Amino acid sequence: MTSENDAERQAAVHALETSFSELLTTFRRYIAEAAERVSPGMLPATFKTLSVVSRFGPITLSTLAERLATDKGFLSRAISDLESAGLVTRTLDPNDRRSRLIAVTALGQERLDDARAPHESRLYEALTDWSVDDIAHLSTMLxxxxxxxAPAAGERSPRGADATR
Incomplete structure (x- = not known):
């Protein structure tokens, strides 16, 4: 690789970092707004907890802590708050009676869906002028x-495929 190519790569990576920073700022705002819609005063981290339980639950506290890469003490308090609000339940794990499974309640799922709805349509609208192939390619690259x-040269996600694999 020549130094010119290296300089171009460094500039491109820097531009990508800037774009990710902008995207993360927007995403943090989205999380804060969505948390507030689920329950006034809800912390963004508690919203993320509820989201992960919804996506992967029923789930144990240990597995949840691994998924979120966070402290079990914080999660225990967040789950207690969510349970008090009627958004999650804890039941005995039939495979390990020492553990409890955390699951989203119907109310929790309804609030979560309502909180996400405005932003889901924003992403769809932002991508209106993109081709389906470009959206699939972005998904593959991310x-x-x-x-x-690194994706194989020219690799694209098949239409309709789950990009999270």
Missing amino acids: HALAVGG
């Missing part, structure tokens, strides 16, 4: 970046 790999 997935590869997230897992630390």
